Structure formats: C-alpha cells, structure tokens
Amino acid sequence: MSRLRRMPRQQQPARPARRRSYDQFCATARALDSVGDRWTLLIVRELLAGPRRYTDLHADLPGVSTDVLASRLKDMEQGGLAVRRKLPPPAAASVYELTEHGRGLLPVLTALAHWGAPALAERRPTDAVRAHWFALPLLRALDGLTGEGVIEVRLAEGQFHLRAGAGAATGEVYGYGPAGHPDACLVLGTEAALALARGECTLAEAVGSGRVDVLGDGPLATELRGERSSCP
Known part of the structure; x- marks a missing residue:
C-alpha cells in the first residue's frame, strides 16, 4: 500500500495582537x-x-x-x-x-510622583535608584519661580539638570548628567530631596536651613536662595 503523505498546511500570516481595551466610553x-x-x-x-x-x-x-x-x-x-x-x-x-x-503626560507623572512620594519613607534592599528619578518630584518644588534657566542638581547618586521658567514648557523638562552652562546649581542629600518630594518643607526653607546649597551668582541662583526660614 502506498503511504498517504500529509500535505503541509499553508502557513497563515500572523495576526497582530490586539491591544486590550477597557471598552468604556470614559x-x-x-x-x-x-x-x-x-x-x-x-x-x-x-x-x-x-x-x-x-x-x-x-x-x-x-x-x-x-x-x-x-x-x-x-x-x-x-x-x-x-x-x-x-x-x-x-x-x-x-x-x-x-x-x-506624549509630552502632555508630564503633569500626570508629576502628580503621580507627588502622590507616591510618601511611600519612599524607606528604601528597600531590592530598590534600584537613579539620580534623575528625583527630577519629577523636585519640579514641584520649583513651582513659583519667576526666573528662567537651567538648574543643575547634584545628589550622591549622580547629577541631572532641570529647566525652570518658560523653557520648561517646551522641549525636555530635565536632562541626564551635569548641565553644560547651568544658571544655578543645587547641592543636596537624598533625605533633603525626599523631604522636598514629600512636601515636608519648601525649597526656600531647605535652603534657609542649610540642607540645600545653592551655587551660582546669576539672577536664578539669587532667587533660589530666597527667603531663609527653618526646615524641620
């Protein structure tokens, strides 16, 4: 008897996976x-x-x-x-x-960072950390500045820079590593950064208490030094 050979089934093109949706008009x-x-x-x-x-x-x-x-x-x-x-x-x-x-998500992420900051009371042994992850919480601390320019932030974990004023409304709001020509520089420890992120003190209070050092001689640095009051 002759063997019956199975004909190979024709390969069907793979269908692109459909992204899941909540299917809600909301x-x-x-x-x-x-x-x-x-x-x-x-x-x-x-x-x-x-x-x-x-x-x-x-x-x-x-x-x-x-x-x-x-x-x-x-x-x-x-x-x-x-x-x-x-x-x-x-x-x-x-x-x-x-x-x-995509950049329109900035206020969403800033709000999420503010909402989640109290959960940073303790760093877990498995937690990774990058200096620029403090950028979004610190952006809120810069609210109310009238000056405009680039602020370099120096932490033990590394450096990044923020854009304050009208420049923050377009393009990137922060960047990795040191700034080429910053208008001001903030030097602070992780605990001070967390206190600012959690809203436990204002930037002016942190500067006034010595928990944040401001470097630079320009108008933005002068404004950042601002009012000197105590930070708990």
Missing part, C-alpha cells in the same frame, strides 16, 4: 488604554529627559525584559506617544523620543 479608561500597561509610564518618565537609545532605556529601567520594552515602545509609536528616528552620521543608532502628545 476619558480615564481611554487614557489607560494607551498608558495603563506595566512599564509604559516609566518609559515616558525616561523620555521626558529627551531622546534615548533602546540600550539606554533598558539600562535605566531595571527589571524590564527586552521583549516587554520592545513591545511597549512599539505600542507607544502606534499610539502616537513616541517616535523612532535615526541619528545623523557619524552616529549609527536610532533613538526614541516623545511626541507632543
């Missing part, structure tokens, strides 16, 4: 459809500092797998939150950056 639900997946908002946090390479994002998001990071970035591109572009020569790399729609 602004909050619609927003969570876009940014409610695990890691998405933390990727936005990283990109608020400007364009970043995939490898840099992976390095500053400890715990995220390469597959999940790639998937979230793809979702963010499809959702209009971020774009990918190639750097001009001689750089041979691509970077991800937020769109204007």
Whole structure:
C-alpha cells in the first residue's frame, strides 16, 4: 500500500495582537488604554529627559525584559506617544523620543510622583535608584519661580539638570548628567530631596536651613536662595 503523505498546511500570516481595551466610553479608561500597561509610564518618565537609545532605556529601567520594552515602545509609536528616528552620521543608532502628545503626560507623572512620594519613607534592599528619578518630584518644588534657566542638581547618586521658567514648557523638562552652562546649581542629600518630594518643607526653607546649597551668582541662583526660614 502506498503511504498517504500529509500535505503541509499553508502557513497563515500572523495576526497582530490586539491591544486590550477597557471598552468604556470614559476619558480615564481611554487614557489607560494607551498608558495603563506595566512599564509604559516609566518609559515616558525616561523620555521626558529627551531622546534615548533602546540600550539606554533598558539600562535605566531595571527589571524590564527586552521583549516587554520592545513591545511597549512599539505600542507607544502606534499610539502616537513616541517616535523612532535615526541619528545623523557619524552616529549609527536610532533613538526614541516623545511626541507632543506624549509630552502632555508630564503633569500626570508629576502628580503621580507627588502622590507616591510618601511611600519612599524607606528604601528597600531590592530598590534600584537613579539620580534623575528625583527630577519629577523636585519640579514641584520649583513651582513659583519667576526666573528662567537651567538648574543643575547634584545628589550622591549622580547629577541631572532641570529647566525652570518658560523653557520648561517646551522641549525636555530635565536632562541626564551635569548641565553644560547651568544658571544655578543645587547641592543636596537624598533625605533633603525626599523631604522636598514629600512636601515636608519648601525649597526656600531647605535652603534657609542649610540642607540645600545653592551655587551660582546669576539672577536664578539669587532667587533660589530666597527667603531663609527653618526646615524641620
């Protein structure tokens, strides 16, 4: 008897996975459809500092797998939150950056940082830390400044810089590492940064009590020194 051979089944093209939706006619639900997946908002946090390479994002998001990071970035591109572009020569790399729609999440993340700051009462042994993760909480401490410019922040964990005034309304609101030509510099310890993040004292009070040192001679540095009062 002749053997019957099974004909190979024709391969069907893989269907793109459909993102889960809450299927609710509600602004909050619609927003969570876009940014409610695990890691998405933390990727936005990283990109608020400007364009970043995939490898840099992976390095500053400890715990995220390469597959999940790639998937979230793809979702963010499809959702209009971020774009990918190639750097001009001689750089041979691509970077991800937020769109204007993605940068609109800044007040959301700032509010979340303020809401979550009380949970930082104790650092767990498994907690990673990066200096620039203090940027969003410290932005609230700069509210009310009339001056404009770049403020370098020096912590034991590293350095980053913030943009105060009208300059913070466009482009990146903070950046990694030291600033090239800062208009002022804040030197403080982690505990002082946490106290500011939790709203336990104002920046003027922290400066007045000596918990924050202000370096620089320009108008912004002068304003940051401001009123000198005690910080508990």
